[in-house]
Amino acid sequence: MNIKDAIEFEYIFNPRAVALIGASSDNGYAYSLSNSKLWDRLYFVNPRYDELSGKKCYHSVLDIPVDIDFVIIAVPAIHVPKILAECIEKGVKAAHVFTAGFSETGITERIKLENEVRDFAKGKIRLIGPNCMGIYCSKSGLSFTWDASFEEGPVGVISQSGTFGVEFLNIGKIRNLKFSKVVSYGNAIDLDCPDFLEYLADDPDTKIIALYMEGTKNGRRLKSALAHAAGKKPVLALKGGVTEHGSRAASSHTGSLAGSPEIWSSIFRQTGVAQVEDFDELLNAALALTYAPYPAGKGTSIITNSGGFSVLETDVSVKAGLAVPQFTQETLAQLRKIVPVAGTSISNPLDAWPIFYNLSGTEGNLGDVIKILSRDKNIHSIILHMDEINYLRRVLGPAFEGHFKEVIGLMLNGCKYARDEMGKPVMLCISMETFTEDEEDRRYHLIVKKTFEDARIPVFPTLRDTINALFNLYRIGLRFSKKHEATANA
Amino acid sequence: MNIKDAIEFEYIFNPRAVALIGASSDNGYAYSLSNSKLWDRLYFVNPRYDELSGKKCYHSVLDIPVDIDFVIIAVPAIHVPKILAECIEKGVKAAHVFTAGFSETGITERIKLENEVRDFAKGKIRLIGPNCMGIYCSKSGLSFTWDASFEEGPVGVISQSGTFGVEFLNIGKIRNLKFSKVVSYGNAIDLDCPDFLEYLADDPDTKIIALYMEGTKNGRRLKSALAHAAGKKPVLALKGGVTEHGSRAASSHTGSLAGSPEIWSSIFRQTGVAQVEDFDELLNAALALTYAPYPAGKGTSIITNSGGFSVLETDVSVKAGLAVPQFTQETLAQLRKIVPVAGTSISNPLDAWPIFYNLSGTEGNLGDVIKILSRDKNIHSIILHMDEINYLRRVLGPAFEGHFKEVIGLMLNGCKYARDEMGKPVMLCISMETFTEDEEDRRYHLIVKKTFEDARIPVFPTLRDTINALFNLYRIGLRFSKKHEATANA
DSSP: OOHHHHHHHHHHHSOSOEEEETOOTTOHHHHHHHTSTTGGGEEEEOTTOSEETTEEEESSGGGOSSOOOEEEEOSOGGGHHHHHHHHHHHTOOEEEEOOOOSGGGOOHHHHHHHHHHHHHHTTTOEEEOSSSOEEEETTTTBOSSTTOOOOEEEEEEEESOHHHHHHHHHHHHHHTOOEEEEEEOTTOSSSOHHHHHHHHHHOTTOSEEEEEESOOSOHHHHHHHHHHHHHHSOEEEEESOOSHHHHHHHHHHHOOOOOOHHHHHHHHHHHTOEEESSHHHHHHHHHHHHHOOOOSSSBEEEEESOHHHHHHHHHHHHHHTOBOOOOOHHHHHHHHHHSOSTTOBSSSSEEOHHHHTTOSOSSOOHHHHHHHHHTOTTOOEEEEEEOOHHHHHHHHGGGHHHHHHHHHHHHHHHHHIIIIITOOOEEEEEOOOTTOOOHHHHHHHHHHHHHHHHTTOOEESSHHHHHHHHHHHHHHHHHHOSHHHHHHHO | OOHHHHHHHHHHHSOSOEEEETOOTTOHHHHHHHTSTTGGGEEEEOTTOSEETTEEEESSGGGOSSOOSEEEEOSOGGGHHHHHHHHHHHTOOEEEEOOOOSGGGOOHHHHHHHHHHHHHHTTTOEEEOSSSOEEEETTTTBOSSTTOOOOEEEEEEEESOHHHHHHHHHHHHHHTOOEEEEEEOTTOSSSOHHHHHHHHHHOTTOSEEEEEESOOSOHHHHHHHHHHHHHHSOEEEEESOOSHHHHHHHHHHHOOOOOOHHHHHHHHHHHTOEEESSHHHHHHHHHHHHHOOOOSSSBEEEEESOHHHHHHHHHHHHHHTOBOOOOOHHHHHHHHHHSOSTTOBSSSSEEOHHHHTTOSOSSOOHHHHHHHHHTOTTOOEEEEEEOOHHHHHHHHGGGHHHHHHHHHHHHHHHHHIIIIITOOOEEEEEOOOTTOOOHHHHHHHHHHHHHHHHTTOOEESSHHHHHHHHHHHHHHHHHHOSHHHHHHHO
């Protein structure tokens, strides 16, 4: 990225002052920014108000007494050209056009309006949108959703869909995912996906790029930007509109020509981008990349408390592209000493519910089991499946609280050993029914979740999520991990 | 099923009296049955106690003063033969051997013990297990999990895995799924999957059969039982151990020889059984079959409030085997009158957030939209995706509560019209983050869930779940619905 472009992007992500044009009490942007560190550098513009949310409201951007680097335009589509003219006169560097109702409607006059806006702005002001949510930046405090966390983190998101930008921030906050920047770019009449890709590729605050796109106007440029970014850091991509009907939907949504799914898959493969299948996979892969080291191979060990799930988890893992190899003889011998025989399987997957909860009264505990597995040369990663809190609460009664703390401590101890001493990723799956109304049960599950998150271990809500995330970690590790070379030569 | 077998199964599912042998304070069965209507006909047996949970505890089954039809045996494996001898002497008709530690361990002496038990029981007492959870029956009150609902329902479950039996009951209770019988059959040294299949095929209380299996001892008999059952009612099957590593795990779990995945898929196809890929799909398909009519074709309409999700949902639907066809000209014309243009797409999928929440102030509402779509001849089913409760709460503030009730009422009205007047299935997806800690948000989501469940509309927590369930409903409808013939001739 050249210096001129880099400076323009600084105006966008870290503006000295921002104006919200079309600010109103039922407009979400005022809320979005009200808890942000940007609040003091935010100016409202709307001729209908003199004050909004306790802040002076200007009738025109031209009335604001300080320099404005960046504006958010939330006025009806037909007023956008007039507003842009004022911004240019004011010397604004970049504008995010939130407003929808342009080319994506498919209506001739609206397509014409979009073209007018593009031609008018060209060379005078940089544009994001229209028909998009715009910019979130954890460092500067720009945002487009309520209650966004401004904790800084490694994930940079580029999304053609506004909802996905919002969902990334909302779900990310719940799931311990933290962001450098999130961009929703919509119809992209000026700044487009490749521009943001190039910027994030060079952005030192961004370590992982997650991408949602429906189409492109310039395949050659996109391909080159993808290759540039994926050469520097992990890039995950979700392509919407890979079926004929989905492609029609994409055209309605952002006016994109979606292209054939084979062409897109081929572009991603050639550029080293990891294509994913849905939004959950995109988010979970980013979570795994944030917290877990790369596995040095595809061999995983599954520790569970259900024989049925151990079988299905193995099937799902193998179908995903992982392996669930048998343990070495040494591991088996060590496990036999501490895992009781009835109702358990001393093999991989390890269906070992008594040891899982340290209920057996035998010589070892779950922490020891995890340590033993992590030393096995066939095992490059560990999946812990925790699904029996409710069961234990019933069986142990008042003794549960103390036991629970002890078992979580042992698990955590084993997991840290596996990761920090043996360099192997550990993924925790905490199964909990989304719609459950057992609040006590929810409380315990959330304690486990937070305990592991605090130790920087990724936590997932379903087995499919866990396994897909591990597979993505593995395949991206093939590009970025030095451990694979060591394994290949071993 | 012949009369002798049918009588034996009556003893198992609807016993006059039951004994729990090996009852103890840390044994789950006492809890499982304590809230059940069976409690007064339950007898505890354990030489170590004179009383348990306020109930007399007998030292031997022979001491019980009434006839016992069915026993649950929860004593260590080596004591099982002695206990069985007593049961036979007592005249017990059938025994569920809960105890694990038999052939599934792979240990020679344990395999020998299992063979001894089988040979000893043969012709004298029917056996379920060992290594399994046994029998749940909503009518009689038999159960193997705490807090099971005894509301009667159409789903019969046969599971080689005990955990899946438990999960079906626990998750089913949360998800509005209701059961006739649930059987966990484990090592199956006597009564096996085909026996239960034949029984449920003829059981008037069972309308849908859900099956989890890892292998079989008699493929020919299983195939014949599958064909018999699938000729009479929908049969869903999840096969564990379809990969090489998964097959090894299955062997550790229940001692099953898993066989090649191709052979199993071919058996399911030939017998008319709908094979599914994981536990969630099995449960969600059973939910759809319980509450929704069969769609007359693969054309579905998706109503959502996000362009990004509308594109991905379309991709997922088409990949699953459904279609998201364009509306007829008449439908489009009707929609154009009531759906505002900016930020929405008047096409299928219908990305129409203003109308979705009746916020537009235009002439129509979401109820009208659903009715219009349901009259479209290209559309055989409707997926409603509700994902913006949180957004509305923020935007509307104190006005939300009233608005919320009104919109839910309109939606419900439209859905009932589609189902009852037009005979088309409607599926509701309520996206909610499993780990969310926003309790207000959870409360509203759960109100929507219950409102629709009360109207017998199936509710799902994710889009993938919703779409997979609809596809299963569609493909099973090809066998059982008369509507397809009408469509084929239209």
